[in-house]
Amino acid sequence: MTTPDDTPVLDDATRDPEAFRASAPIILDGVDVGIDDRSFRPHGESGDTLLDGLNPQQREAVEYRGPALLIVAGAGSGKTRVLTHRIASLLANREAWPSQILAITFTNKAAAEMRERVEALVGESAQGMWISTFHSACVRILRREAENFGYNRNFTIYDAGDSKALLKRIIKELEADTFGFTPGSAAARISKLKNELSDVDSFARTADRSDPKEAMFLEIFRTYTRELARASAFDFDDLIGQTVYLFRAFPHIAALYQRRFRHILVDEYQDTNHAQYELIHALTQPIEPDEVAELEAKDYNLGKLVDATGRVPGASLTVVGDSDQSIYAFRGADIRNISEFERDFPGARVVLLEQNYRSSQNILSAANSVIANNFDRKDKKLWSAGGDGEKIIGYTGYSGHDEAQFVADEIEKLHSAGVPYNEIAVFYRTNSQTRALEEIFIRSALPYRIMGGTKFYERAEIKDAMAYLIAVANPADEMALRRVLNTPKRGIGPATEAQLAGYAEANGFTFRQAMRDAGSLGMGPKVTSAIVELARLLDEGATMIDPENPAGQSKVSDVLVHLLKGSALVESLRASRDPQNEARAENVEELVAVTKEFERNNPEGGLVEFLTEVSLVAAADEIDDASGTVSLMTLHTAKGLEYDAVFITGVEEELLPHRMSANEPGGPAEERRLFYVGITRARKRLYLSLAMTRAQFGDVAVALPSRYLQEIPAELIEWKQSPGFANSRGGTQSRALNARRASRQPDRGLSGAGGSFGAKPEIPASAWPNRVTAQVRDNGDLTLEPGDRIRHVDFGDGKVTAVTGEGSKRVAHVQFEKSGAKKLLIKIAPIEKL
DNA sequence: TTCCGACACTTTTTT
DNA sequence: AGTGTCGGAA
Numbered sequence: 019m020t021t022p023d024d025t026p027v028l029d030d031a032t033r034d035p036e037a038f039r040a041s042a043p044i045i046l047d048g049v050d051v052g053i054d055d056r057s058f059r060p061h062g063e064s065g066d067t068l069l070d071g072l073n074p075q076q077r078e079a080v081e082y083r084g085p086a087l088l089i090v091a092g093a094g095s096g097k098t099r100v101l102t103h104r105i106a107s108l109l110a111n112r113e114a115w116p117s118q119i120l121a122i123t124f125t126n127k128a129a130a131e132m133r134e135r136v137e138a139l140v141g142e143s144a145q146g147m148w149i150s151t152f153h154s155a156c157v158r159i160l161r162r163e164a165e166n167f168g169y170n171r172n173f174t175i176y177d178a179g180d181s182k183a184l185l186k187r188i189i190k191e192l193e194a195d196t197f198g199f200t201p202g203s204a205a206a207r208i209s210k211l212k213n214e215l216s217d218v219d220s221f222a223r224t225a226d227r228s229d230p231k232e233a234m235f236l237e238i239f240r241t242y243t244r245e246l247a248r249a250s251a252f253d254f255d256d257l258i259g260q261t262v263y264l265f266r267a268f269p270h271i272a273a274l275y276q277r278r279f280r281h282i283l284v285d286e287y288q289d290t291n292h293a294q295y296e297l298i299h300a301l302t303q304p305i306e307p308d309e310v311a312e313l314e315a316k317d318y319n320l321g322k323l324v325d326a327t328g329r330v331p332g333a334s335l336t337v338v339g340d341s342d343q344s345i346y347a348f349r350g351a352d353i354r355n356i357s358e359f360e361r362d363f364p365g366a367r368v369v370l371l372e373q374n375y376r377s378s379q380n381i382l383s384a385a386n387s388v389i390a391n392n393f394d395r396k397d398k399k400l401w402s403a404g405g406d407g408e409k410i411i412g413y414t415g416y417s418g419h420d421e422a423q424f425v426a427d428e429i430e431k432l433h434s435a436g437v438p439y440n441e442i443a444v445f446y447r448t449n450s451q452t453r454a455l456e457e458i459f460i461r462s463a464l465p466y467r468i469m470g471g472t473k474f475y476e477r478a479e480i481k482d483a484m485a486y487l488i489a490v491a492n493p494a495d496e497m498a499l500r501r502v503l504n505t506p507k508r509g510i511g512p513a514t515e516a517q518l519a520g521y522a523e524a525n526g527f528t529f530r531q532a533m534r535d536a537g538s539l540g541m542g543p544k545v546t547s548a549i550v551e552l553a554r555l556l557d558e559g560a561t562m563i564d565p566e567n568p569a570g571q572s573k574v575s576d577v578l579v580h581l582l583k584g585s586a587l588v589e590s591l592r593a594s595r596d597p598q599n600e601a602r603a604e605n606v607e608e609l610v611a612v613t614k615e616f617e618r619n620n621p622e623g624g625l626v627e628f629l630t631e632v633s634l635v636a637a638a639d640e641i642d643d644a645s646g647t648v649s650l651m652t653l654h655t656a657k658g659l660e661y662d663a664v665f666i667t668g669v670e671e672e673l674l675p676h677r678m679s680a681n682e683p684g685g686p687a688e689e690r691r692l693f694y695v696g697i698t699r700a701r702k703r704l705y706l707s708l709a710m711t712r713a714q715f716g717d718v719a720v721a722l723p724s725r726y727l728q729e730i731p732a733e734l735i736e737w738k739q740s741p742g743f744a745n746s747r748g749g750t751q752s753r754a755l756n757a758r759r760a761s762r763q764p765d766r767g768l769s770g771a772g773g774s775f776g777a778k779p780e781i782p783a784s785a786w787p788n789r790v791t792a793q794v795r796d797n798g799d800l801t802l803e804p805g806d807r808i809r810h811v812d813f814g815d816g817k818v819t820a821v822t823g824e825g826s827k828r829v830a831h832v833q834f835e836k837s838g839a840k841k842l843l844i845k846i847a848p849i850e851k852l
Numbered sequence: 853t854t855c856c857g858a859c860a861c862t863t864t865t866t867t
Numbered sequence: 868a869g870t871g872t873c874g875g876a877a
Contacts, residue, residue, distance in 0.1 A: 124867080125867080126867095151867070152867075153867055154867095177867090178866075178867090254866090254867055255867090257867085258867090345865075346865080346866075346867090348864080348865065348866090349865080349866065349867075447864070447865075448863055448864055448865075449863075449864085449865085450862090450863050450864095451863095470866080504853095507853090507854080509853065509854090510853090511853050511854080512853090513853085514853095633867095634867075652864085652865060652866090653865075654864090654865045654866065655865090655866085673864095676863090676864050676865080677863095677864090678863085678864050678865090679864075679865090688865095689864095689865095692865080714862095714863075715861085715862070715863085
């Protein structure tokens with residue numbers, strides 16, 4: 019979890035210079051636009067030293083001043099450095115106050131890092147800046163302005179799962195499933211529309227209503243929108259879209275932010291969608307004279323901002339991006355935003371950064387030759403002054419488990435050669451690939467962390483506990499109430515739920531009110547008291563955070579503990595005989611710990627702030643660089659990160675490129691960019707691996723090497739085990755794949771094996787000395803000592819050389835006769851003592 | 853209303 | 868393989 023970017027908006031303070039000084043002591047004497055106080059000296063480097071160590075292009079990107087700047091930054095070209103130095107130089111030269119800077123990054127983690135790096139350059143004057151994601155920035159604006167357009171500032175944020183749950187109910191009620199609608203398909207379509215800034219009305223105007231399916235979709239969209247509004251909730255896409263509507267509908271509110279942010283910087287611009295583009299566009303508009311007058315009438319000091327025409331010119335915009343790293347088209351990212359930047363912002367300067375400071379030349383050459391296969395791109399070649407470096411290592415496993423064992427073994431080798439675990443990462447295309455990796459890593463006692471995937475906050479029991487908190491913070495949120503209604507079991511079934519909803523509808527009040535009044539519904543005494551009791555518990559929670567409450571604001575953890583006690587959520591999990599429920603109970607207790615952690619990091623933050631933070635945490639935010647663990651993540655999550663050693667697994671057709679991308683326009687090209695992003699994360703070592711067979715949906719399918727492998731020149735790859743088997747047409751894969759170089763394991767045993775596509779390959783197991791099965795066993799409290807001989811199901815006989823660790827985490831270091839040295843977790847490894 | 857077993861369906865990537 | 872959903876019985 020990251021610290022939220024919760025610096026207060028300084029608008030109120032800037033109206034009154036005295037208050038401003040008090041709240042931001044680093045800024046002396048001042049109106050926020052007066053930049054003439056000579057005593058303001060940032061700590062750290064002065065303006066000149068900010069340019070030290072930068073190449074000429076980087077310098078230009080830092081120094082250029084003008085309305086618009088596009089920095090085309092290839093992978094590893096130091097763009098974060100350029101961005102932070104650019105911000106630092108604006109501050110150091112006192113061309114801008116911190117509060118006038120808005121920097122948008124892709125993840126909270128990137129935002130935190132950028133803030134840290136700017137602070138390292140200029141010291142604490144970095145405090146008042148807004149450095150955040152699009153979503154966080156919009157939440158701040160929306161909470162601030164919510165009351166101005168009919169929303170409650172305690173609105174709930176629905177994540178993708180919440181949206182789908184709501185749509186599921188709507189589709190059921192409308193019986194829309196008969197038209198083939200699923201929550202997923204409806205959510206995707208609505209999301210797409212919102213990313214294009216379409217709302218129900220504009221969609222209704224263009225939709226073909228004579229088509230019953232279209233009419234039904236319109237009905238779904240309309241109901242969904244109404245339900246969100248009724249619950250005082252925004253979905254992810256609304257956060258951006260509603261902010262744009264807000265600015266359009268209320269120019270005087272837009273003017274506040276146009277005035278405040280004089281320098282806007284956007285990272286990963288190639289992944290912005292239309293709504294985000296419009297948001298940036300709105301923020302960089304000039305303030306017209308009538309709005310200027312209105313602002314001044316409200317005592318906002320515009321001072322020197324007003325130009326000769328009586329307007330405040332638009333903020334200066336800096337965007338950084340690389341169209342070769344655009345991997346979010348599926349989410350509405352529009353590559354035209356970057357390719358047509360010069361047209362959108364006339365007079366824009368473009369700076370190209372092509373020198374790579376991250377990777378060895380071999381890695382870059384591979385990346386260049388892969389991406390060169392995407393036509394319709396500006397040619398751009400990364401180069402490094404750092405020398406060729408190591409060759410790329412290739413490996414073909416018999417199965418996903420075999421591949422995982424290779425990865426584990428190589429990681430162990432790297433580690434004993436001095437590469438720390440946290441400098442090693444394993445990437446894959448789909449989250450489902452983690453299973454095999456995880457099994458092997460646990461068995462091999464490798465410390466690892468999975469980024470993203472099934473996230474803590476997506477677990478059912480955590481969502482239940484969170485729903486209690488949401489119901490307290492936002493009583494209008496019916497979905498949270500419905501979720502909480504019968505968890506833990508209270509004997510309130512769907513029939514009762516429907517009765518409550520009907521009662522609320524008929525009387526024109528909220529679901530929550532209906533719960534309070536359950537007594538007048540004539541239901542059974544047990545059910546009635548359960549409902550009334552729950553309503554009372556939630557109301558108690560609400561008074562605990564009520565700002566009017568004389569007893570003061572309770573801490574989030576106190577509210578949560580009170581709700582958990584009152585609802586007996588944890589106890590009911592503990593009482594159940596399902597063994598998994600013990601782990602669930604522990605998860606809920608972990609959530610209490612999370613709230614306490616939040617309180618430590620955010621002494622000012624309340625329940626709403628906590629809920630916001632939880633809603634906006636992303637996979638990449640969890641990455642803890644200091645921990646000594648290997649990181650496992652999807653290729654998407656890997657964007658923006660770098661490691662000494664990188665493993666890309668599952669480099670197979672149907673997986674990379676993924677089969678789902680085949681039919682999408684631009685799909686294969688986007689998949690290629692994804693591969694390119696993965697390759698360019700590596701500094702020194704790159705491993706590409708694949709498997710001949712891969713388990714999916716419970717059975718085994720044949721896999722073919724990815725077409726992208728052939729695009730890497732053969733001399734860059736050293737195959738530990740090449741995928742040189744016959745393909746479906748009876749020929750062989752390209753020369754690159756057959757890699758006729760001297761290899762310790764010649765291709766002999768492989769080529770010709772396998773056979774026609776679709777059949778299970780009959781490959782002699784002897785061809786894979788490392789062939790690994792998914793077997794796990796419980797060895798109880800088997801004890802091993804150095805010198806013991808053991809037999810492993812997959813690796814054969816070996817001798818224990820050392821034993822480390824405690825209790826269930828005891829690890830045997832074993833020298834196998836045929837398979838080399840390995841570490842095994844004694845408790846679960848498929849071994850027996852001889 | 854809840855519980856249980858049979859079943860169907862899943863897996864693209866994420867703020 | 869694992870999870871969610873549905874129908875029927877208690």
